[in-house]
Amino acid sequence: MKSLAHWIVAAMLAAVTAGGASVALAAEVLLGPGDVVRLSVYGSPDLSVETRVSESGAITFPLLGQVAVGGMSVAAAEKKIGGLLEKGGYLKKAEVNMLVTTLASQQVSVLGQVNRPGRYPVEGRRKVLDLLAMAGGVSAEGSDLISLVRTRDGKTTRETIDIVDMVRKGELDKDVEVAGGDIIFVERAPRAYVTGEVQRPGAFRIERGMTVQQAISAGGGLTPRGSDSGMRITRRDADGRAVTMEARASDPVQVDDVITVRESWF
Numbered sequence: 001m002k003s004l005a006h007w008i009v010a011a012m013l014a015a016v017t018a019g020g021a022s023v024a025l026a027a028e029v030l031l032g033p034g035d036v037v038r039l040s041v042y043g044s045p046d047l048s049v050e051t052r053v054s055e056s057g058a059i060t061f062p063l064l065g066q067v068a069v070g071g072m073s074v075a076a077a078e079k080k081i082g083g084l085l086e087k088g089g090y091l092k093k094a095e096v097n098m099l100v101t102t103l104a105s106q107q108v109s110v111l112g113q114v115n116r117p118g119r120y121p122v123e124g125r126r127k128v129l130d131l132l133a134m135a136g137g138v139s140a141e142g143s144d145l146i147s148l149v150r151t152r153d154g155k156t157t158r159e160t161i162d163i164v165d166m167v168r169k170g171e172l173d174k175d176v177e178v179a180g181g182d183i184i185f186v187e188r189a190p191r192a193y194v195t196g197e198v199q200r201p202g203a204f205r206i207e208r209g210m211t212v213q214q215a216i217s218a219g220g221g222l223t224p225r226g227s228d229s230g231m232r233i234t235r236r237d238a239d240g241r242a243v244t245m246e247a248r249a250s251d252p253v254q255v256d257d258v259i260t261v262r263e264s265w266f
Helices: 004-018 074-087 128-134 163-168 212-218
Strands: 036-041 044-052 058-061 065-068 096-102 107-112 118-121 142-152 155-162 183-188 191-196 202-205 231-236 242-247 258-261
Touching: 036 058, 036 074, 044 058, 065 074, 074 096, 107 128, 128 142, 128 163, 128 183, 142 163, 155 163, 191 212, 202 212, 212 231, 212 258
Parallel strands: 107 183, 191 258
Antiparallel strands: 036 044, 036 096, 058 065, 107 118, 142 155, 142 183, 191 202, 231 242, 231 258
C-alpha cells in the first residue's frame, strides 16, 4: 500500500518535470569547489577555457592566472574576470560569459526511503519537496516524516518535517529552501506486528489513527478459527519492558505493538 506521502511527492515530481527542473538558474548559482565552468570572452576565442573551481575557490584563467570565484554568483564572477582583463590592459572592453557545466558544490543528499537515493544539484531555488520529487518520491516503505540536516555558520541542526501534515494544512512555509551540503533523510514508516489467527501474520505499516481492527484487516482478516474477542497487545512501557494487555477493536495501534489474535473457543 502506498502512503499519502508517496502520492504527494509523485504529484510534485510531475510539477517539477513540467516546469523544467533541469534548467539551471545561473544567476542564483554560487560557485564552489568542484564546480566546472566554461568561459568565453566575446571577440577573443583564444581566451575560451573550461576549468574547475579548486578547493580554495579559485579558477585558472588565461593571462590572469588564479582568480578567486568561490562563493560568488556566476554574474559576479563574470564581472570580476572582465574587470581584471580591462584593468590589466588586455582588453578595452571585456564581455565575459560563464557557463556552469558541472555543479558539484551545490548538491543535496537525499537518502533513506526514496525511490532514487543520491546527490542532487541545487539549481536555483529549491525546497524540500522539490528534492524529494527529483529523487523519485517517497518509496512504499517511506514514512510521512523526513529529517532535514543542515549546517549554517558552522552549526549543524536537525529538523523533522511531517510532509503530509504540512500539505494537508497548507503550511507550505515549512517547505524550507535547501542548499548545498544539506541532507534529507526519509525515515522508514512505523511498523507493528500481528500474529496468531490472521490470514497474513507479520509486520504491517501503521497508518495515521490506525486501530486494532484496521491492523487485523491489514493482516488479511481473521482465519476461520480466529476470535475478535480476547485479543491482546504486547508493547514496551516507558522503561522498555514488554507489557501485555487486553485489546479492543477500537484501540489505537502504537509503533512496534504486537497484536495477538487468539483462537476461538467455539
